[in-house]
Amino acid sequence: MRDLNQKKGRKRNVSAGTEVPSLSKGGPAPKNKNPIIYKEKPMISKALQDAINDQINKELYSSYLYLSMAAYFQNKSLPGFAHWMRVQESEERAHAMKLYDFLIDRGSRVALKAIDAPPSNWKGSPEVFTEVAAHEAKVTASIHALYELALKEKDYPAQVMLQWFISEQVEEEKSAAEIVASLNMIESHASAILQLDHRLSKRGSD
Numbered sequence: 001m002r003d004l005n006q007k008k009g010r011k012r013n014v015s016a017g018t019e020v021p022s023l024s025k026g027g028p029a030p031k032n033k034n035p036i037i038y039k040e041k042p043m044i045s046k047a048l049q050d051a052i053n054d055q056i057n058k059e060l061y062s063s064y065l066y067l068s069m070a071a072y073f074q075n076k077s078l079p080g081f082a083h084w085m086r087v088q089e090s091e092e093r094a095h096a097m098k099l100y101d102f103l104i105d106r107g108s109r110v111a112l113k114a115i116d117a118p119p120s121n122w123k124g125s126p127e128v129f130t131e132v133a134a135h136e137a138k139v140t141a142s143i144h145a146l147y148e149l150a151l152k153e154k155d156y157p158a159q160v161m162l163q164w165f166i167s168e169q170v171e172e173e174k175s176a177a178e179i180v181a182s183l184n185m186i187e188s189h190a191s192a193i194l195q196l197d198h199r200l201s202k203r204g205s206d
């Protein structure tokens, strides 16, 4: 098929809108006074890259927070609650890595930031899980804001990736709310708390 750009031995450089000599004629290559500079277009916008890096930090903070809660429950001799938190903290690290890998796969920069110190003491189990529920609601709002940005930037791969996080947050908020409800029913009945501790010890990795 005839190359429509090859006309009278000259090739059109569409991006620059100028004509450059064709090399197909043979003979020594002419010196090009205006070399074409190919400028790589980033696959992801700077605004979205920064926002994803912020989200990585939030996921790592979540991991830190739940690890601190796990230690709290371990000290209170509630190994089932501690186990639930350990599973939760490893999930949060996996969330951070999902975002990390996404940036790498798109040829973008990962910029890790300092992780804030989480609290280490609470008044009791209801307070801990109320904080989990409130924290997950904040993370959901952050994921939604990220998705809004991906829509604005017309970044379709980011939208697909973030849809997974949107579904995940529905689950996260649901499981935290269920435990808060159970703890509110139980109040301070020791045997019921131990039963719940046993139930939470059965949590597998999702």
Ligand SMILES: [Fe+2]
Pocket: 059, 062, 091, 092, 095, 139
């Ligand atoms: Fe998360």
Ligand SMILES: [Fe+2]
Pocket: 062, 092, 136, 139, 172
């Ligand atoms: Fe979470």
